[in-house]
Amino acid sequence: MARLVMKFGGTSVGTIERIKNVARKVKREVEAGNEVAVVVSAMSGETNKLVDFCNQISPLHDQREYDAVVATGEQVTTGLLAMALHAEGVKARSWQGWQVPINTDGAHGKARIMSIDTTAMAADMAAGTVAVVAGFQGVGPNRRLSTLGRGGSDTSAVALAAALGARQCDIYTDVDGVYTADPRIVTAARKLDKITYEEMLELASLGAKVLQTRSVEMAMNHRVRVQVLSSLVDKPGTMVVDEEEIVEKQIVSGVTYSSDEAKITLLRVADRPGVAAAIFGPLAEAGVNVDMIIQNIAEDGRHTDLTFTIGRADYERALDVLTREKASIGFEKMLHDKNVVKVSVVGVGMRSHTGVARRMFQTLAEKNINIQAITTSEIKVSVLIGADYTELAVRSLHSAFDLDAA
Ligand code: ADP
Ligand code: ASP
Ligand code: MG
Numbered sequence: 229m230a231r232l233v234m235k236f237g238g239t240s241v242g243t244i245e246r247i248k249n250v251a252r253k254v255k256r257e258v259e260a261g262n263e264v265a266v267v268v269s270a271m272s273g274e275t276n277k278l279v280d281f282c283n284q285i286s287p288l289h290d291q292r293e294y295d296a297v298v299a300t301g302e303q304v305t306t307g308l309l310a311m312a313l314h315a316e317g318v319k320a321r322s323w324q325g326w327q328v329p330i331n332t333d334g335a336h337g338k339a340r341i342m343s344i345d346t347t348a349m350a351a352d353m354a355a356g357t358v359a360v361v362a363g364f365q366g367v368g369p370n371r372r373l374s375t376l377g378r379g380g381s382d383t384s385a386v387a388l389a390a391a392l393g394a395r396q397c398d399i400y401t402d403v404d405g406v407y408t409a410d411p412r413i414v415t416a417a418r419k420l421d422k423i424t425y426e427e428m429l430e431l432a433s434l435g436a437k438v439l440q441t442r443s444v445e446m447a448m449n450h451r452v453r454v455q456v457l458s459s460l461v462d463k464p465g466t467m468v469v470d471e472e473e474i475v476e477k478q479i480v481s482g483v484t485y486s487s488d489e490a491k492i493t494l495l496r497v498a499d500r501p502g503v504a505a506a507i508f509g510p511l512a513e514a515g516v517n518v519d520m521i522i523q524n525i526a527e528d529g530r531h532t533d534l535t536f537t538i539g540r541a542d543y544e545r546a547l548d549v550l551t552r553e554k555a556s557i558g559f560e561k562m563l564h565d566k567n568v569v570k571v572s573v574v575g576v577g578m579r580s581h582t583g584v585a586r587r588m589f590q591t592l593a594e595k596n597i598n599i600q601a602i603t604t605s606e607i608k609v610s611v612l613i614g615a616d617y618t619e620l621a622v623r624s625l626h627s628a629f630d631l632d633a634a
Contacts, residue, residue, distance in 0.1 A: 229261060229262065229263050229354075230261070230262055230263070230394075230395045231262065231263045231264075231265070231353070231392045231393065231394040231395065232257055232262040232263070232264050232265075232394055232395060232396060232398070233264075233265050233266075233267060233385050233386075233388050233389040233392065233394045233396070233397045233398070234253070234254060234257065234264060234265075234266050234267070234385075234398050234400060235266070235267040235268070235269075235363065235381060235382065235384075235385035235397065235398065235399045235400060236250050236266065236267070236268050236269065236309075236400045236459055237269045237272075237381065237382075237399075237400065237401045237402065237459075238269045238270060238271060238272035238273070238274070238275070239272045239401070239402040239459075240269075240400050240401060240402065240459035240460075241268055241269060241270075241271055241272075241305050241308075241309065242271050242272040242273075243271075244308070246459075247305070247308050247309055247312050248312050248315075249459070249460075250266075250268075250309060250312070250400075250459065251309060251312035251313045251315070251316050251318070252316065253400075253459070254266055254309075254313060254318065254358060255313070255316045255317075255318050258318055258358060263353045263354065264353070264358050264359070265349070265353065265358070265359040265361055265388055265392060265394070266309065266358060266359070266360050266361065267361045267362075267363045267381055267384050267385040267388060268302060268305040268306055268309055268360065268361070268362065268363055268381070269301075269302060269305065269363050269364065269381040270301025270302050270304065270305055270364070271301070271304065271305060274301040274304070275298055275301045275364075275378070278297050278298045278300065278301055279294075279298055281297060282294045282297055282298070287544045288544065288545065288548065291336035291337040291515075292336045292368075292372050292373075294336065294337055294375075295336050295337060295339075295365075295368075295372070295373045295374050295375045296372075296373050298364075298375055299325070299362070299364065299365040299373045299374075299375050301364075302324075302362035302363055302364050302365055302381070303322075303324055303362055305362070306322035306323065306324070306360045306361065306362045307322050309322075309360050310322045310358075310360045313358055313360070318358055319356055319357040319358065320357060320358040320359075320360055321352065321357055321358075321359065321360065322360045322361075322362070323349060323359055323360065323361045323362065324362045324365065325361075325362055325365035325366040325367055325373070325374075325384075326365075326366070326367035326371075326373065328344060328345065328346070328348075328349055328361065329344075329345055329366070329367050330344050330365070330366035330367065330384065330387070330388075331343045331344070331345070331366060331367060332366035332367065332368050332374040332376070333368065333369065333374075334368045334369045334370065334372075334374070335374075335515065336368065336372075336374055336375070337375060337377065337515075338375075338376065338377040338515075339366060339368060339374035339375060339376055339377075340376075340442070341366060341376070341383065341384075341387045341446075344387060344388060344391040346388075346391045346392055349361075349392075350392060353392075361384065361388060362384075363380065363381025363382075363384040363385060364376055364380040364381045364384060365380075365384075366384075376440075376442070377440065377442070378437075378440075379437055379439075379440035380440055380442075381440075382399055382439050382440040382442075382443035383440050383442045383443040383446060385397055385399060385443065386443040386444075386446045386447045386450075386452050386454060387443075387446055389452045389454075390446060390447075390450035390452050394452070395453070396452075396453045396454075396455060397447070397452050397453065397454050397455070398454075398455050398457060398465075399439065399443075399454060399455065399456045399457070400457055400458065400459035401438065401456060401457075401458065401459065402458070402459070402460070403438065403456075403458065404419060404457060404458035404461060404463060404465055405419045405420065405421075405456050405457060405458075405465040405466035406419070406420050406423050406428065406431070406436075406438055406439075406456050406465075406466040406468075406482075407419050407420065407482075408420065408481065408482045408483065408626065408631040409482060409483045409484065409622055409626050409631070410436065410484070410485075410622075413485075413618075413619055413622055413623070414483070414622060414623055414626050416623075416626065416627070416631075416632040416633050417626065417631070417633070418631065418632075418633045419466065420466050420481070420482075421464075421466060421467070422466065422467050422468075422469050422473060422474055423466055423467075423468055423469070423481065423482075424468075424469060424470065424471045424474060424576055425444060425447060425448035425468055425469070425470065425471075426448070426471065426576060426607060427481050427482065427574055427575065427576055427607065428444045428468050429441065429444045429445060429448060430572070430574040430605070430607055430608045431481075431482050431484050431574050432444050434484045434485075434486055434570065434572040434574065434608065434610060435484045435485050435486025435487070435488065435570065435572070436482070436484040438456060439454075439456065439468075444468070447468060453467070453468075454467070454468040455467050455468075456468070471576060477575075477576060477577045478575055478577055478631075479575050479577035479578060479581045479584060479629070480573045480574065480575035480577065480578070480584065480629040480631065481574060481575040481576070481577075482573070482574050482575070482631070483571070483572070483573050483574075483622050483625045483626045483629065483631065484571070484572050484574065484622075485569055485570065485571045485572070485618055485621070485622050486569065486570045486572075487540070487569050487615060487618070488539050488540045488541070489519075489537050489538075489539070489540060489568050489569060489570050489612065490537065490538055490539070490540045490542075490543045490546075490564065490565065490566045490568065491535060491536075491537050491564065491565045491566075491568050491600065491601075491612065492535070492536055492537075492538065492546060492547070492550070492562065492563070492564045492565075493533060493534065493535040493562070493563040493564070494507065494533065494534045494535075494550070494557070494559040494561075494562055495533050495559060495560050495561040495562070495563065496526065496531045496532075496533065496559060496560035496561070497531060497532050497533070497534050497557065497558065497559040497560075498530065498531060498532075498558045499525060499526075499529070499530055499531055499532040503532075503557065503558075504534075506553070506556060506557045506558075507534065507550075507553075507557050510549050510550075510552075510553050511538075511546060511549055511550075514542075514545055514546070514549045515542070515545070516538055516539075516542040516545055516546045516549065517538065517539060517542065518536050518537070518538055519536070519537045519538065519539075519570075519603075520535075520536060520537045520570075520601045520602075520603050520610075520612060521534070521535070521536045522534070522535040522536070522601050523535075534559075535600075535601065537568070537570070537601065537612060540566060543564070543566060547562070547564060550562060567614060567615045567616075568600065568612050568613065568614060568615055569612070569613060569614075569615045569617075569618045569621075570610050570611070570612050570613075571610065571611055571613060571618070571621045571622060571625065572608050572609065572610040572611075573588055573608065573609055573625055573629060574607060574608045575607060575608075576607050578606065578607050578608070578609075579606055579607065584609055584629075585602075585604060585609045587628060587629070588609050588611070588625060588628075589611075591624050591625055591628040592611065592613070592621060592624070592625075594624075595617070595620055595621070595624050597613050597614075597617045597620065597621055598613065598614065599611045599612070599613060600612040600613060600614075
């Protein structure tokens with residue numbers, strides 16, 4: 229029998245009625261002859277509430293205890309969905325991350341899945357029981373609960389699909405597929421029937437939270453067939469596929485933005501070998517990922533100003549580390565700004581077409597939007613701008629690259 233992984237996000241399990249709706253969808257797949265593993269998120273709003281509790285205790289809380297708190301949201305949904313399946317006459321049981329087990333590394337709050345032992349679960353599924361698995365969580369090296377970072381249930385689902393050798397991983401959500409831009413911001417956005425793994429990877433990592441970045445990485449590495457579709461309407465969604473499967477290639481396939489950015493500038497840092505290591509070493513040790521980096525040499529030739537961006541969740545931690553390391557790094561002043569956003573255009577067509585960056589900068593200039601930092605890769609161009617211009621920038625770029633629906 230074919231194995232199928234179905235994942236339902238927060239909105240899709242946001243009320244008891246919706247959970248019952250999910251149970252009916254799962255039942256249909258079981259009756260169609262599939263061995264089903266369902267991965268669920270916490271009911272919508274629950275994880276935010278739990279994260280907020282942690283921050284109210286202290287923004288610099290112990291990440292291991294954060295995981296103990298935020299992993300609970302998914303536990304509730306597994307039990308409720310298992311009960312809803314029972315009510316539909318379907319055999320089902322709940323599995324928490326540690327029960328499977330889904331083994332992760334010890335990077336609490338953003339752990340990576342290292343291995344999944346599906347022996348017990350697969351045997352249970354083969355005996356006709358639906359596995360209802362808690363997304364977002366696993367168990368770390370010291371047998372402590374771990375979580376996979378916000379949006380991590382997508383990664384749980386794809387990892388499970390890979391481990392089970394499932395024929396497909398269906399990600400059910402509150403939109404009916406992947407669009408050329410966030411349909412909540414750009415009403416003219418178009419649904420894509422297919423998107424390449426690489427483009428989806430860039431879109432996700434640049435802010436399109438419809439799939440968590442690591443889930444796409446994992447799907448690409450293990451060649452898992454992933455479909456993004458709606459849990460509320462019955463129609464095909466978007467398939468994430470290999471580049472060869474796409475006949476008509478756009479230069480730009482999507483525009484995306486990330487508000488999860490913060491900018492830090494260190495003024496008058498001594499311009500000598502080792503200084504970048506002195507700054508980014510302690511940040512890395514504190515688990516802070518640095519993204520864009522800009523360095524300017526001051527007029528005296530002995531000092532440099534250094535600007536970089538980090539995830540907003542790491543903001544307090546980064547400021548704390550840099551303040552403590554001020555003497556050993558040797559900078560004069562630190563400026564910081566959370567009111568920034570990163571806007572990106574993505575497309576595999578950029579490999580063979582020039583002029584994308586120019587068109588992007590020109591479009592933003594016409595709207596009087598100032599660019600604070602730029603990064604590029606083979607298939608994307610990203611700019612950092614003031615957060616107030618987010619919607620204007622995304623919409624203008626969407627039209628400028630001919631993505632608007634007719
Ligand atoms: P879930 O709770 O099901 O995991 P998410 O909120 O994490 O759902 O992801 C779905 C949301 O992603 C949509 O509601 C949509 O606003 C947003 N989104 C951002 N960019 C895109 C895009 N390019 N295509 C589709 N949805 C997008
Ligand atoms: N509940 C978690 C979150 O809100 C994981 C997920 O929904 O994918 O981030
Ligand atoms: Mg999500």
